[in-house]
Amino acid sequence: MEKSDLQHIESANDSLAQHGYDKDLQADGRAANAHEHEMTVRQTLRAYPWAVFWSLVVSMSVIMEGYDTILIGSLYGYPAFARSFGHYDASTKSYQIEGKWQAAMGSGPQAGAIVGALLNGYLTPKFGFRPMFFVGLILMISFVFVSFFGFSVELQAVGQILCGIPWGIFATIGPAYASELCPLAIRPYLTAYTNMCFAIGQLVGAGVLKSLIARTDDWSWRIPFAIQWLWPPFLLFAAVFMPESPWWLVRKGRYQDAERMVKRLMAPHEKENAKGVVAMMTHTNAIEMSLETGTSYLDCFRGIDLRRTEIACVAFLGQITCGAQFAYSATYFFEQAGLDPSDAYAVNLGDTALAFCGTIGAWFLMRYAGRRQLYISGMGAMCVCLFIIGFLTYVPHNGGAWGQAAMCFLWLLSFSLTIGPVGWAIPPEVSSTRLRSKTVVLARNSYYVAQIIANVLEPYFINPTEWDLKGFTGFVWFGTAFCSLVWAFFRLPETKNRTYEELDVMFAGKLPTRKFKKYTVDAYDERHTLEERARET
16 A cells, blocks of 8 residues: 555544544444445335435425426427517517527526536535535525516526526535435435436426416416425425535544434434444545545546546536437427427426436336446437437428427437436546535536537527527437447446445546446555556456
8 A cells, every 4th residue: 555545544543533433444444335235225225214315305406497497498489478578470470589588598597507506516515515505595585586577588587597506506416415425225316316306397397387378468477487486495494404414524524423414314223333334434535535636626627536527527418418408398399390389388298207207217227227338328319319300300291290209208218217317326426525516516517518508509490580490400419419429438437336435446546448347346455555456357
């Protein structure tokens, strides 16, 4: 072992001893590591019921972002909303919102979310997850007023930007918090659950829009905005009792508090193992300190963390490059393709219901298939769907439109089974624990930047008063999806069944991407340097 490795682990031993722990950190940590690998999903659910509960509660905040993504994109084609904020277009004999304002309202939430996510990545390591969760909820309640009372298209754009700030906080707290509370066996399910919350929000949004489409007054679009006030009060009450992340407490040297929090997450029969879990966390933190893993945004782009940041960012980016802005919320596209508005919103409601069911199905797939396998197969399937959507544009009349709707269903099923949930699970897994919040923020912000670009371009692709590409837009997104498929094949490693300290060793050893699955790791093997503790089987 290198001298720096010994120094950090001996320092961790001494610090634990001062707080009443056995100085044999390696033995306690090794036992806890082995215990995590041995536990099945059912055993883990019984041992950590409160870790599951609090992960579910905090991730529910993402429902609000999912709700708005379906809301604002679908309101473009909403008759009452278009009449209030658009102008009459004689060529289509309908009210249309200008492409520039569609782009502004569509990109506003992402612009605000970038700010919110960056603030979260900077403040959470300092103050913890719980205070930031409180801040996000208060901001959410406040900023919805702007959208609800906005009487001009300019105010609607401002309202979307402001609401994006708390959404950025929630979207980066959810997966990071779940990954720090949950043991190995249930970690992918609870981080991927964030995607289900997105789908729940979109399902609620689609249902609300479908139920109000017959209204002709301003309440037809004000009510959907007002519904966003329903979530925060319940979450604020829950946040009063929300436990802090034990990993955050370990990084602050508060080992006894970390043990107390671990016990809060455990069932009574499991609490005797709390000391070992804290020892494993401390050993992981010591390994990362020995690798000179810092805690700033710049550290995400240094040394071995650069590769981890790339994987997190590009994996999340794939949720946009796969054609989500085109095929996920396709109400406006279907209207321009010739479907009746009522039929278009019915299709949209079916899409969101399918997304919800698909995410549930993903949980079963993740038990047998790895992250890499799901990501590559899902991206490949969506490439095929997008190409067919583009080709069906040559089919005249409504037959082609309904065929494209069917392909959007297949695309959405592929997304919900693979890229959707796995895209949320990968960033918190591949990041180092010391840089987790910031890596998740950078990954999510890469998603937001791509979404802004897509939101600007997509209205121009589809709008009949702009470029009017119709279904040929599928060919454009096929190209970006194919690029993501190639990247995943060469750069995305398999992280299934790996603890955080094992992944630290594997990245330190600079293992080839396609061989991650074939290596065995002993993170506690003091006879070798960290880089040499992974061996090919």
